[in-house]
Amino acid sequence: MIGGAIQGIKNLLIGLGVTFRNMVSKPQTIQYPEVKRQMPKGYRGRHFLNRDENGLERCVGCSLCSINCPVGCIHVVAAENTEEHRVSAGERYAAVYEINLLRCIYCGYCEEACPVDAVVLREHYELADYDRNTFVLQKEDLLVYPEPNRFRVNYLGNTKRVNP
Amino acid sequence: MLDTAIEFLTPYSGLIIGAVKAVVIAVLLLQAVPFLVWLERRLMGRFQVRLGPNRVGPFGLIQPFADSIKLLFKESIVTTSADKFLFHLAPAIVVFTAIVAFAAIPFGEPVQVFGQTIGLWVANVNVGILFVFAISGMGLYGIVLGGLASNNKYSLMGGLRSSAQMISYELTLGLSALGVIIMSGSLNLTEIVESQATVPYILTQPLAFVLFFTAGVAETNRAPFDLPEAEQELVAGFHTEYSGMKFAMFFMGEYINMITMSALVTLMFLGGWNTYGLPLFPILAFVGKVFLLLCVFIWLRSTFPRIRYDRLMTFGWKVLLPLAVFNLLITGFVKIL
Numbered sequence: 001m002i003g004g005a006i007q008g009i010k011n012l013l014i015g016l017g018v019t020f021r022n023m024v025s026k027p028q029t030i031q032y033p034e035v036k037r038q039m040p041k042g043y044r045g046r047h048f049l050n051r052d053e054n055g056l057e058r059c060v061g062c063s064l065c066s067i068n069c070p071v072g073c074i075h076v077v078a079a080e081n082t083e084e085h086r087v088s089a090g091e092r093y094a095a096v097y098e099i100n101l102l103r104c105i106y107c108g109y110c111e112e113a114c115p116v117d118a119v120v121l122r123e124h125y126e127l128a129d130y131d132r133n134t135f136v137l138q139k140e141d142l143l144v145y146p147e148p149n150r151f152r153v154n155y156l157g158n159t160k161r162v163n164p
Numbered sequence: 165m166l167d168t169a170i171e172f173l174t175p176y177s178g179l180i181i182g183a184v185k186a187v188v189i190a191v192l193l194l195q196a197v198p199f200l201v202w203l204e205r206r207l208m209g210r211f212q213v214r215l216g217p218n219r220v221g222p223f224g225l226i227q228p229f230a231d232s233i234k235l236l237f238k239e240s241i242v243t244t245s246a247d248k249f250l251f252h253l254a255p256a257i258v259v260f261t262a263i264v265a266f267a268a269i270p271f272g273e274p275v276q277v278f279g280q281t282i283g284l285w286v287a288n289v290n291v292g293i294l295f296v297f298a299i300s301g302m303g304l305y306g307i308v309l310g311g312l313a314s315n316n317k318y319s320l321m322g323g324l325r326s327s328a329q330m331i332s333y334e335l336t337l338g339l340s341a342l343g344v345i346i347m348s349g350s351l352n353l354t355e356i357v358e359s360q361a362t363v364p365y366i367l368t369q370p371l372a373f374v375l376f377f378t379a380g381v382a383e384t385n386r387a388p389f390d391l392p393e394a395e396q397e398l399v400a401g402f403h404t405e406y407s408g409m410k411f412a413m414f415f416m417g418e419y420i421n422m423i424t425m426s427a428l429v430t431l432m433f434l435g436g437w438n439t440y441g442l443p444l445f446p447i448l449a450f451v452g453k454v455f456l457l458l459c460v461f462i463w464l465r466s467t468f469p470r471i472r473y474d475r476l477m478t479f480g481w482k483v484l485l486p487l488a489v490f491n492l493l494i495t496g497f498v499k500i501l
Contacts, residue, residue: 012468019467023210031215 039123044108046124047099049142050117052089057143058118059097060090065110065119073103074110074119090116097139101127186286190263197419198228204462211466238408246405247313254310255410258417261303266420268295269427270354272437272447284447285354292353293341296428297334300383300421304330307385307392310414311402322401325473326385326392332480333382333389339488340375343495344432357436364435371491373433375484377460380425382480385418386461388468391476426457 030037039045050058061078079095087093110119119142129135173180202217202225209216217224242251270292272284289295304327311323345351347368348359366373382389393401403414430436430453437446444452471479 015467016463019211019463022213023207025213027210027215028213029215 039125041123043123043125044106044111044121046101046122046127047104047110047137047142048120048122048144049097049139050120051143054089056086057088057093058116059094060088060116060118061092061094061097062115064113064115068109068113069104070107070109071103071105073100074098075100094139097142099137099142101135101137102132181282182286185282186267189266189286193263193266193420193423194416196423197416198232200419200422200458201228201231201415203458204465207459207462208466211463232412235408235412240408240410241405243315243405245315247315250309250313251405252410254306254313255406255413255417257306257309258303259306259413259420261299261306262417262420262424265296265299265303266424266427268292268299268353269424269431270357270436271427271450283354288352288354291351293345293351293356293428293432296424297338297341300424301330301334303417303421306414306417307402310406311392314402314405316405318399318404319402322392322398322404325398326402329382329385329389329391329476329480332477333379333484336375336379336480336484336488337383339485339492340372340379341432343369343372343491346492346495346499353431353436357431357438360435361438364433364438364440366433366435369433369491369495371487372495373429375488375491376433377429377457379480379484380429381461381464382476384421384425384461386422387465388470389476390470391473422458422461423454426454426461429457430454 052058061076063076063078066072066074066076075096075098076094077096078092081087081091081093106121108121111121127135205227206216206218206224217227220227220230242248267286268289270283270285270288274281274283276282307326308323311319311321311326314320344356344365347365348356350356350359385392391401392398393403398404403411406414427450430450434453434457436453437450439446439449442449
């Protein structure tokens, strides 16, 4: 009985020690609006379209992303490149490239399916907005590449469409 | 004109000083409650590896004031089936007894101001410990009546649990205090402190200290002994039906009781305002010790889960009480030798 009591008291003291160590350790809290979390590499946030080293669009309008999308949120209309009007390095380019962010489940299959590494999901996670129409991203929205988590937030916290 | 006034008031100077002291201490005590709430929330945050409230004012210091303003403006709901008179009376009893119990707590040696000797206490009762126990025991009525008057099964259960718990732990509290009383030979709190001028009783009565503090935590209905307000099975216990300022008054009572219990432990076991050679003002030493004990209260709350009701009773009657009796017998035996 005495042994049990000593064991119990020891356990209580161990518990107190754990909380005391917690107290002197640094809080885990990230004070969100002021301090933004650094997302890990490979975090699947908002979509972007890459350009190649010559400044041309990487997307060749093959629609593989659209076909692979489980929820069908990507809409691609391809067009032929001409000598005067060259948009991408391949034969064709995406004349229309839309992603509906409200429907997207951020699975990243489009990124995996893309043969030319054009569409990517990056670590931008502040995607809220007051206007539904802004969630259907056009090609111009996707081609900009703002600093992570610094885009589209004004002092009221409202989001805004950024022009490239 | 002034001379006549002074001449008229001189015989009543003791009365006036007493009244002023009472008001000052009551106001300070009530002011300490928001600070204590803030301290608890901040410290609990740190114990749980988070920050705690830090938005309202510097370090979140204004947070408890914002909360109390919110509570003031809340609608005071009284259920139709409630006993109106007792329902309104209960929180008042809790706060009243909590403040009155503190009246017998001294927190320093008498000081000389304008040729008057002013003791740093409201009342230097010669049975100080008994007075504090008696009055804080009466605070139980507030909780039981609150539970009874709400006419709600959860409240009633909370009130009943509270009364059973307080009765069982009050015994341990009194018996472990008896060890100190035997050692000092006095029931007066200032004399108890004076008898600890060289060695605090925590060194000579360590078992009594542990028992008294444990019973004190149970007496103030603090976690891990907060059975009367066990959220999981009793919603909020005795204050389920209370809202607005009446709800806040229950909490005021609880926090003032916490301060009183910490002050009592300080006076009886930690040597009160004796500094033991440390370069401190006596009153600061007292306040520092009380503050430390309050932090321990919060530390206990953030560490231990609530114990089951039957274990609470078993612990009180089969562990704490025999230990307290044992301690009393040993102390008496040593004293006689």
